Amino acid sequence: xxxxxxxxxxxxxxxxxxxxxxxxxxxxFLGVYLGGKMSEDSDILVFVRxxxxxxxxxxxxxxxxxxxxxxxxxxxxxRIGAAAIGFAAYLAAGKRMIVGIVxxxxxxxxxxxxx
Amino acid sequence: xxxxxxxxxxxxxxxxxxxxLTWYLRGVRRCFSVPGLVLVSAFIGFAGxxxxxxxxxxxxxxxxxxxxxxxxxxxxxxxxxAGNSLPAAAFAVALSSVRxxxxxxxxxxxxxxxxxxPWVLYLLSHFVAVTSWVLAMExxxxxxRDMRTAYYAGLGSTLVLGNMCVVxxxxxxxxxxxxxxxxxxxFLTPIYFLTSLWGSARERAGHVAxxxxxxxxxxxxxxxxxxxxxAAGVVAGGLSYxxxxxxxxxxxxGTMRNDxxxxx
Numbered sequence: 207x208x209x210x211x212x213x214x215x216x217x218x219x220x221x222x223x224x225x226x227x228x229x230x231x232x233x234x235f236l237g238v239y240l241g242g243k244m245s246e247d248s249d250i251l252v253f254v255r256x257x258x259x260x261x262x263x264x265x266x267x268x269x270x271x272x273x274x275x276x277x278x279x280x281x282x283x284x285r286i287g288a289a290a291i292g293f294a295a296y297l298a299a300g301k302r303m304i305v306g307i308v309x310x311x312x313x314x315x316x317x318x319x320x321x
Numbered sequence: 322x323x324x325x326x327x328x329x330x331x332x333x334x335x336x337x338x339x340x341x342l343t344w345y346l347r348g349v350r351r352c353f354s355v356p357g358l359v360l361v362s363a364f365i366g367f368a369g370x371x372x373x374x375x376x377x378x379x380x381x382x383x384x385x386x387x388x389x390x391x392x393x394x395x396x397x398x399x400x401x402x403a404g405n406s407l408p409a410a411a412f413a414v415a416l417s418s419v420r421x422x423x424x425x426x427x428x429x430x431x432x433x434x435x436x437x438x439p440w441v442l443y444l445l446s447h448f449v450a451v452t453s454w455v456l457a458m459e460x461x462x463x464x465x466r467d468m469r470t471a472y473y474a475g476l477g478s479t480l481v482l483g484n485m486c487v488v489x490x491x492x493x494x495x496x497x498x499x500x501x502x503x504x505x506x507x508f509l510t511p512i513y514f515l516t517s518l519w520g521s522a523r524e525r526a527g528h529v530a531x532x533x534x535x536x537x538x539x540x541x542x543x544x545x546x547x548x549x550x551x552a553a554g555v556v557a558g559g560l561s562y563x564x565x566x567x568x569x570x571x572x573x574x575g576t577m578r579n580d581x582x583x584x585x
Contacts, residue, residue, distance in 0.1 A: 209401040209410075210375075218380050225407055226388040226397050229415040234446040237425025238439070252523075252565055254419045256530040257558030259518055261417045262392045263534025264541070264553030265399050266511040266518075271539040274402065275373030276503035288508070289515060296516045303359050303516040310512040311505050318501040 280318060288314040344468040348475025351456055352483065359513070360452045363391055364484040366509025368491035370395065373507060374402045378492040382485050389481055390450045393418045395510060396550060403546070413550045425449050428457060434467040441470055448477025451521060526565035533557035 209221050270285050277285065292310020299305035351357075364385065371381040376398070388394050396417045400410035425446050433442065457473055464472045495503065518531050534557040541549040541556075 207407045208404045210404070218376070219383060221401075221407055221410070222380065222384050222387065222397070225400070225411040225414050226384055226393065229411045230388050230390050230393045230418045230421060231447060232415070233418050233421040234425050234449055235443055237422040237449075238429060238442050238446045240422070240426050241429050249566075251423050252526060253558070253562045254423070255523060256526055256562045256565070257554045258392070258417055258420045259522065259527050259530040260534030260537070260557035260561065261396065261413065261550055261554030262514055262518060263531045264538030264550055264557070265392075265395055265417075266514045267535040267538035268399065268542050268549070269370075269395075269507075269511045272542060273507060275507060276500050277507045279500075280504060285508070289512060292512050293515050293519075296519075301516075301520050303513070303520065304355065306516040307359070307362060307509065307512050310515075311508060314508050315501060315505050318504060 280314075281321065284314065284317040284321065288317065339468075341468065341471040344464065344471040345475035347464075348472040348477075349479045351460055351472075351476050352479045354456070356452050356456055357480065359517075360480065361484065361487055362509055363513040363517075364487045365491050366506060366513060367391060367394060367398075368488040369495060369503065369506035370510050371398050371488070372492060372495055374398045376401070378489055381492065382489050385485050385488050386481060388414075389447060390418055390421060392514070395514070399550065403549075409548070409551070413554075416551065416554050421449060424451075424454050428454060431458070431461045432469045432473060434469065436467070437470060445470060445473055445477060448473065448481060450480075451517065453477050453480050455521075524565065525568070526561045529564050530558055530561035533560055 207221075209218060211217070270289055271282065273280075273285070288310045291313050292306045295309035296303060296306025367385070368381060371384070371394075376384070384394055384397065388397065393414045397410060397414050400413055405413070428449060429442060429446075432445070453473075453476055456476060460472070460476075461469055491506070495506065498506065519528065522528050522531065534553055537553040537557045538549065541552040545552050
């Protein structure tokens with residue numbers, strides 16, 4: 207049963223509730239319940255953070271390498287280049303996100319208008 | 322960051338004029354800051370992504386309010402784009418959101434006062450996501466303990482409602498954007514996470530996980546379409562955790578711990 211499986215107005219909302227709300231707020235409620243029982247440095251939480259980080263990193267790499275819509279027509283090298291330059295600018299500016307975001311967007315837009 | 326709860330200065334008695342409303346409004350004001358602005362740019366990007374994926378305005382605004390965790394929302398939209406089934410999508414979203422539990426665990430002792438009712442904490446925990454968490458952990462030391470729930474309610478609710486409006490606005494305006502600007506909008510999501518993931522890593526293994534995840538995402542997308550996110554998360558996450566264990570074994574003194582501070 208995918209997001210587009212049923213042609214009913216309520217189906218996407220059920221999908222978002224089950225795959226979105228339940229899958230996130232369960233963790234938050236568990237966090238309240240556990241209170242101070244877990245140490246943030248415990249090894250199981252390191253594993254949990256590693257998996258979560260890798261999963262989100264995989265999503266963003268796929269968005270850059272296989273984008274849809276308006277980005278789909280742009281050259282792959284431009285997208286990877288813009289992301290790499292933005293990330294380098296972020297590090298060079300002492301980890302200021304706003305610098306990384308603005309640099310990456312500037313490179314992307316310059317490339318889109320010039321190419 | 323989690324162990325400074327006992328080192329707080331003694332709370333000053335607040336003047337009687339400072340009510341819960343005062344502190345609620347101070348929480349509201351805290352949103353108007355650089356982290357708040359960066360979050361708005363990220364939700365502008367999310368709205369562009371959701372729109373390209375074929376979600377409606379109502380669905381995207383609903384998702385923003387009810388899920389309120391940008392990585393989870395991006396994973397959910399990714400699963401919608403890939404045509405994943407509901408259980409596969411829910412599993413991927415749950416995997417991407419496990420980190421919410423330790424964040425809430427870390428925040429609760431800071432927020433709870435003697436008379437705080439549990440349902441208030443359960444309700445407020447819905448607002449926990451990276452930005453509100455960082456802002457709260459920074460600001461709580463300046464907030465009297467029994468005013469912290471009011472402060473966090475102002476902070477969290479403003480971020481959620483404000484960004485629901487941002488998503489709606491982007492949907493209304495995006496159809497009029499020229500194609501290069503629409504492309505730039507779509508590009509906001511990856512670049513936001515590229516920087517915020519790096520900055521929020523608690524240990525070196527987080528950086529390893531990020532680099533391996535970036536490389537394995539497209540590879541698994543081609544090898545095992547439909548299960549690419551799960552495969553990348555488990556394989557790249559598992560490898561980086563293995564690297565963490567190896568490093569710890571060679572360095573039992575623990576000098577590697579806290580080798581990174583959260584970027585602020």
